[in-house]
Amino acid sequence: xxxxxxxxxxxxxxxxxxxxxxxxxxxxxxxRNDNFGGxxxxxxxxxxxxxxxxxxxxxxxxxSKPDIYIFYSLYYxxxxxxxxxxxxxxxxxxxNHPAYGEEISRGEVDIDxxxxxxxxxxxxxxxxxxxxxxxxxxxxxxxxxxxxxxxKRTIWQGYASGVMGPDQTKNQRVMRSxxxxxxxxxxxxxxxx
Numbered sequence: 001x002x003x004x005x006x007x008x009x010x011x012x013x014x015x016x017x018x019x020x021x022x023x024x025x026x027x028x029x030x031x032r033n034d035n036f037g038g039x040x041x042x043x044x045x046x047x048x049x050x051x052x053x054x055x056x057x058x059x060x061x062x063x064s065k066p067d068i069y070i071f072y073s074l075y076y077x078x079x080x081x082x083x084x085x086x087x088x089x090x091x092x093x094x095x096n097h098p099a100y101g102e103e104i105s106r107g108e109v110d111i112d113x114x115x116x117x118x119x120x121x122x123x124x125x126x127x128x129x130x131x132x133x134x135x136x137x138x139x140x141x142x143x144x145x146x147x148x149x150x151x152k153r154t155i156w157q158g159y160a161s162g163v164m165g166p167d168q169t170k171n172q173r174v175m176r177s178x179x180x181x182x183x184x185x186x187x188x189x190x191x192x193x
Contacts, residue, residue, distance in 0.1 A: 011135055011161040014185035015084045018128045020148065020155035022093060026190045027062035028054055030070050031147065037074035045172060046072050049179040050144065058190035068146045068155070075141040081159070085131040089156070089186065138162035142178050146186070158182040 016022075030047050038046070050070060051061065086092070138161045145157040163178045 011137060011159070012181045012185065013083055013135065014089065014156060014158035014182070015086060016089050016092075016156045017153065018092075018130075019151070019153070022089075022155070022188055025059070025067040025146075025148075025188075027060045027066045028068045028070055028146075029061060029063055029066040033071055033073070035073060037076065042074070042175070045175055046179065049176050050183065053180070053183045054190075057187070060190075066149055069149055071145045071147065073143045075137070075143070076139055078139050079137055079141075081135045081137045081141075082132055083135050083159075085133045089188070093188070135161070142182060144179070144182050156186055158185040 028051075030051075033043070036043055036046075050072070054070075055061070087095075137159065140163050141159055141161045142163065143157060143159045145154050147153065148155045160178045160182050163174065163181075
């Protein structure tokens with residue numbers, strides 16, 4: 001359990017919704033974020049780094065009707081956070097969509113092109129339950145959430161704890177590293193053509 005980690009370790013974790021339709025997300029935009037916790041310059045950097053990662057993975061910016069909205073926050077105090085003990089997102093997707101297995105992570109197959117027979121053969125991961133766990137997040141936590149615009153619900157969130165302090169946000173390398181570590185927990189390529 002991550003609650004018992006020593007104070008010198010950083011927590012980088014993520015949670016997702018079993019109701020997320022990850023194969024359908026092709027576009028993004030940033031949601032309005034009045035409670036960010038950093039400066040305007042920090043906001044610009046966070047959006048630049050997250051945006052560059054998603055664009056590199058094949059997602060497109062859509063300012064009017066994106067598939068997902070991205071929200072992010074910085075927290076400078078320690079706090080307890082409720083997360084979930086789940087299989088890694090890639091494991092869960094590969095298990096639930098065996099027709100294209102690991103190819104989804106390389107962006108080689110579009111689930112919409114699968115036949116109905118293959119879609120009907122979809123298996124459910126043996127344990128699709130939300131097993132809550134509490135993480136003791138240290139000061140300097142960055143939280144990134146992806147929200148399905150149509151369903152109006154969070155479908156994924158990633159966080160890194162103990163990586164940033166108020167003075168470290170001025171260090172672009174530290175901020176960029178934290179964002180990369182968080183987004184690596186998501187790392188799903190878009191299946192847009």
